[in-house]
Amino acid sequence: MTASATEQTLRVTAEDRLIARWTALAIALAVAEAGLPSPIPGIKPGLANIVTLLVLYRAGWRAAAWVSLLRVLVASMVLGGFFSPAFAMSLTGACCSLAVLAPASRLPRRWFGPVSLSLLAALAHMAGQLLLARLWLIPHNGILYLVPIFAVAALLFGVVNGVLVAWLQRRLEEES
Amino acid sequence: MSSHTPDWAVWRSLIRPGDVLLALALLALLPALFAWCWSGDSATRVRIYQDGRLFAELDLQAARVLAVPGPLGTTSVEVAAGRVRIASDPSPRQYCVHAGWLSRAGQSAICLPNRTSIELIGKDGPAYDSLSY
Known part of the structure; x- marks a missing residue:
């Protein structure tokens, strides 16, 4: 009997399991965060990015990109609004963060820790989303008035998330 | 260290020198950003x-x-x-x-x-x- 093309066995690697586990955590955080009230639409802590950064430190950029993009995909399905403008916004934010994290993760670790990466990722996230909003959703320069507010939020949550990542990373290292 | 009492030395040790410099540099750019975004177009x-x-x-x-x-x-x-x-x-x-x-x-x-x-x-x-x- 010839081997059927449909009977290929899917080999699950250790990295797949790791990505799945972290993605599940990221989705849970993203869904929990959607329940938090926000003064301005779009301003939120971005807790799921803590997971992205932890994976970046523990398993590299590739795994972090998987976790980040899968989280965006599944969280938008769970919350509703798959392929909606909100989905496009969060996908853009995630892609911009990842694009910045690729070179930023090569910065000397002795000098630049998780706080730096978190800050840069948060700003890239914000910048990408504002650019998309300006080009597509609100094609008017009035959106410029919101830039400083979003920048302050990105700085604040960037630092807070970064410290949390550093703390969690240390705890995880101590345990293993 | 107990995880229930905040220990400021521990929190400080989580932040690297470059982190502080980066955060301060970005903070210093904020007033310029506010000025640029919140000052409408001047007329010519x-x-x-x-x-x-x-x-x-x-x-x-x-x-x-x-x-x-x-x-x-x-x-x-x-x-x-x-x-x-x-x-x-x-x-x-x-x-x-x-x-x-x-x-x-x-x-x-x-x-x-x-x-x-x-x-x-x-x-x-x-x-x-x-x-x-």
Whole structure:
């Protein structure tokens, strides 16, 4: 009997399991965060990015990109609004963060820790989303008035998330 | 260390020198960002209308006083250092004179009784297609 093309066995690697586990955590955080009230639409802590950064430190950029993009995909399905403008916004934010994290993760670790990466990722996230909003959703320069507010939020949550990542990373290292 | 008592030495040890420098650098850029985003477009030219027709278009950098004749008398438009104002006008209520110095694109002052108005234009052209009154 010839081997059927449909009977290929899917080999699950250790990295797949790791990505799945972290993605599940990221989705849970993203869904929990959607329940938090926000003064301005779009301003939120971005807790799921803590997971992205932890994976970046523990398993590299590739795994972090998987976790980040899968989280965006599944969280938008769970919350509703798959392929909606909100989905496009969060996908853009995630892609911009990842694009910045690729070179930023090569910065000397002795000098630049998780706080730096978190800050840069948060700003890239914000910048990408504002650019998309300006080009597509609100094609008017009035959106410029919101830039400083979003920048302050990105700085604040960037630092807070970064410290949390550093703390969690240390705890995880101590345990293993 | 117990995880229940916050230990500031531990929290401080989580932050690297570069993190502090980066955060301070970004913080230092914030005032410039606020200034840039929250200060509308400054105007470059002013258009002076008399009885619905364009009477003159002046550069705001060239200081001068222009007398615009109208049905009630002469409206005096003064341009100085990127700003413009109605210096005097024969209208009874003086609304356009009280508008004071204008410098942002899209601003206008209208002396209705004397059928004279000024409109400030930014680098992107007029802020509105037309003003109807």
